Amino acid sequence: MAYTHVQTFNPEILYAFDPLNEAGNCSKTHSHNFLEISILLEGEADYLVDGSRQDLRTGTVMLFNPGVKHAERQKEGTFSHQLHIGLTNVSLNGLPRNHFPNKRALLDLGCYADAFMEKAWRVTKEFNEQRSEYQLMGKGLILEMLGLLLRSLEDGSDNTLPPALSQTAVRQQHLVNHAVYYLENHHSEEITLEQLAQQLFVSPAHLS
Amino acid sequence: MAYTHVQTFNPEILYAFDPLNEAGNCSKTHSHNFLEISILLEGEADYLVDGSRQDLRTGTVMLFNPGVKHAERQKEGTFSHQLHIGLTNVSLNGLPRNHFPNKRALLDLGCYADAFMEKAWRVTKEFNEQRSEYQLMGKGLILEMLGLLLRSLEDGSDNTLPPALSQTAVRQQHLVNHAVYYLENHHSEEITLEQLAQQLFVSPAHLS
Structure with a gap:
């Protein structure tokens, strides 16, 4: 069974922004009441994720379900270029509102990683250039990215929760x-x- | 002003199928009460479009607004591979429901043609393979295709109608x-x- 019912699946994009972080940048431990996807487009970053501090590299993808705590800091001599996407109105079969089925925030996209990163870069370009209909283009790209995330979570991943709703x-x-x-x-x-x-x-x- | 309000723009995909037409295939003159996009992926076809018979080649894109009559036939010694996409629940600012702003069905996508065809082929692949979440992937791709169509119609095209609603x-x-x-x-x-x-x-x- 698919996680999405295609006609009614219509997430709202709260933001898509791509900060360049220099040494010294940091964020306190926080969580959201919506869904956030964070992608390391370039560079490296030190993240508090899944309960421990981790040095993350280019190509890392994190998906924070509502309430999942995270923090980041940029160590001396490093930089990072990240894309953060905030989403609400996300309804997946059998899961609470705005929740994806991943247990851990750190994802392994396997064979979908390259296609996912290509789309992440195109979202970045669309939101920076703001040409006509860029929000529609961004929405199309982000739906594809969500499809790839769900595929990677369905492909025998050990990072997938069973349906949580009664x-x-x-x-x-x-x-x-x-x-x-x-x-x-x-x-x-x-x-x-x-x-x-x-x-x-x-x-x-x-x-x- | 953008044609779409991104949160509420949520078209329904009625169908996406890609017939292979051999000589002798033909369809009577007809129209739909929804929006149809027809794309010549490969080969050539003889279409009644915009009031006249035309020999169309690979890469041709047609967008039929509701009520717009069209027909096709496959001449001796020719074949075509086409992708047809039916859409409803399409709401563009200032236009009647399910209408795009093009005057003529035959479109010139200019610099967006290659990106559009690439997506058309990927929609074809998704709907034929029917892997998990293929409908979500198809929806994402089709939203991008609609974005490219609107961009091409906004770029100083002579094929664009002014807003029609009061x-x-x-x-x-x-x-x-x-x-x-x-x-x-x-x-x-x-x-x-x-x-x-x-x-x-x-x-x-x-x-x-």
């Missing part, structure tokens, strides 16, 4: 996704809660 | 897009029409 929560998730989908596809009509409920085979009280 | 209709379009967006981002809460109306600064009667 059956009831999964049913609720599907109900909400389909309500949004129905609304998206009936823009031009007048819709009542009764009609929406009828489409979803629930009582209107369920939706109000 | 100011009232544009306001209505924004209202609906924002309602969908609000619903998407408040899944887990109980939402009443009153709260939604409050967010959008309209009366609940507007939404029911």
